[in-house]
Amino acid sequence: MDAPLFSAASVRRRQRRWIPRPFYTLRVRLIISVALVHVVLMGLFTWEAVERQSHELRLEMVNQGRSLASMMVVASTNALLAEDLASLAEVTRRVGVREDVAYGEVVDMRGFVLASTREGRVGRMVGPMIERNDRFPLAADDRVLDLREDVLIGKDRVGFVLLGLSTINLDNALVDTRNRGIQYILLALVIGSVAAWLLSLAVTRNLRDLTQAAKKIGAGDLNVRVNVPGQDETGTLARAFNLMAASLQRSSRQMEQEHRKRTEAERLACVGEMAASIAHEIRNPMVALINSVKLLEDSQLPAGDRAAVVDIVNTESSRLQRILDDFLMFSRLPMPKLESGDLKTLVEQTIGLIGQDPRYGEGVQFECRYEADNHCRFDSDLMRQVLLNLIMNAIQAINGEGKLIIRLQREQDHLNVSIVDSGRGIPEDMVSEVTKPFFTSRKDGTGLGLPVVQRILAQHGTALSITSLEGYGTEMAFDLEVTSDE
Ligand SMILES: Nc1ncnc2c1ncn2[C@@H]1O[C@H](COP(=O)(O)OP(=O)(O)O)[C@@H](O)[C@H]1O
Ligand SMILES: [Mg+2]
Structure with missing residues (x-):
């Protein structure tokens, strides 16, 4: 629906535009009002005085004239x-x-x-x-x-x-009185204006102090207070303002303390959770290793079984190492060195790295779509880890035959990186869970891959977005800041 052409607010705005800006100020309005009152009152008073004087003088003149005429009559009879x-x-x-x-x-x-x-x-x-x-x-x-x-x-x-x-x-006497009246009006105008100016100065100075203090509070400085002495309305307002600022400061301190306590409690809970998870993760490979070592101690063990046990030792120890590596990576991410680089090169290197391991990617059909210029800002070591984790997750979700698309797409001032797989997808109620530390649905998973991705992306000032449809596939995407290729 169209807005009405002449809404009440627009008419008011239009009317106010005719009033020059200085007239909005309290000071000017006060001066004009007081001066007007003085002029009107003095004007009325002067007019009344002239009228009365004129009446009296005329009466006196007629009486004098009559007695003079009477004297003439007597003298001339x-x-x-x-x-x-x-x-x-x-x-x-x-x-x-x-x-x-x-x-x-x-x-x-x-x-x-x-x-x-x-x-x-x-x-x-x-x-x-x-x-x-x-x-x-x-x-x-x-x-x-x-x-x-x-x-x-x-x-x-x-x-x-x-x-x-x-x-x-x-006539001269009346003109005199009128002129004196005008002088008094002018004097009243000057005195009234000066008095109003002084009064407004006191009021607006206090208001200005209050305005500045309110602005500071708005900007977050809760220590500010105003010093407006006196028992008048502005003094009362200032005291109320100071009380409000003090109360705000108290609540803000309380909130800060509570926030600190909460984050500390969350941190401790997180540390405890992690310690429990690590212990849990390490326990199985450790038990397997201890048992294997015991078996190996047996010199009677047939050569075939010995080879099988050695295989178990190798598998479990490398699993242990993986868990510890992932955890170390998660807990001690280095500070990123953000530089402009060609992301296409990094993607190709990462795919090459994965391709070297014959266990991965077999049956997965890779498709890469790039822009003409794929330069953006990133830390190449950390970004390689991000790509590696996401591509590995996608390959693991496909688990056999499937398609994996890696697409770099420029959108305004950022490059959108998206990794789409035709894997099993994530159940809708699990999407928010998969990024939590130690969440895994895989037997040999650590549940630290996506948390690492999230932390690295946060260091790059961006975030991971997950779109998934169970049974069809998943898209993991994020944005990077575009740079020029020079
Ligand atoms: N592309 C994906 N498709 C389906 N599920 C995924 C995908 N990526 C991650 N997930 C789910 O998120 C879980 C956590 O992933 P991650 O943090 O990398 O840990 P891990 O790979 O060690 O399990 C995975 O176990 C899996 O269930
Ligand atoms: Mg993973």
Whole structure:
């Protein structure tokens, strides 16, 4: 079945690819979070302060404007009645010197300006009626707060004063507050980032130590411990880590000791088994030899019997020698000298060696298949012993007429050596037994041939593979490292 094009994991991977690498680190994420929190909080605080200040300043300004307008009303009432323009001009002049006053005017009932701080305004009509404009917010480009106050005599209105207050000071004060707020935000950003950086430094340093220690433990160094003082979470983690490492070390030591004990026990058992097997193997030929020697001592023994007894002595002593030779070979294998050599030559030499003994190979039809180049790495003395043991076993399994194929086949960087016979084969449940020391199914066998083969092959960094079908034949095979023929 095809894998879904957009599995959840692949989508997640694709999404994460858009996040630059440094943002994965705990340190960067911590710094960004703390800085963001600082900026947002300080921003809100500054905005709130500006709003409050602006509200208070405006309120104060309106109140001030109103009382100033009222004072103008009081000062201009009599002059208005008397149409004393000079006094009215004095009222507006006095008001006009104030820094925060944009203009001040006295207007009669009909709407004519009688006195004004603005030039060219006196005598002009200000229109039917000026609406009061003493409410904030003003239009965006309006920098003047307009106030109107009626001049009343009793209930009659005899005129009114107009007063414009400049909002420049107010605006400047607000800009000041906002700028100071921005400075505080930047300061908070710097302090927050530095604090987060210091905090993350402490945390990530501890995590880095823990990571390095975990890597060392993974590589097999169980002595490693971390030193993270403190009662915080990383300290607790480090103590748990150290406990885990100590416990791992204890179990590893225990396992090592148990393994040593087991191998020692196995070795001793093996030595005992071997000693018993050797004693058993040697006993029969020894008994035969002792009896033969006793017979030979008898000077009356007929010549024909004497010759038969001498024959027994020869056979049994050579059997004894074979057992001891095989055992010596098995127990004291020399260190291999691995060199590049032509295995075909060695195979032919070994077959020649076997062919010299008329007891072996009669009726066996040999077939050899080689590669064009059969160079590989081996110790020729030891490899000759391997070939000899395997070919001898095959001949013994054929036991009469049969076929024996020796095939060298190149497979990638190794040469596969295979010895196939058409002998009696090995019962399926015996295949794993035949390589054990002293296992033999032959009357004159020692059961050390295949164990020697196995040990030599292990020295060559390879192993014997056995495939067999009872009643049909057996294949014994192994690989050798290919070398060039130069
Ligand atoms: N090619 C083979 N075909 C059938 N049986 C085999 C073959 N090679 C080995 N064996 C079995 O494995 C046993 C052990 O072989 P080996 O270790 O060489 O000892 P030995 O030849 O002294 O018996 C043999 O006795 C035989 O039963
Ligand atoms: Mg053998």
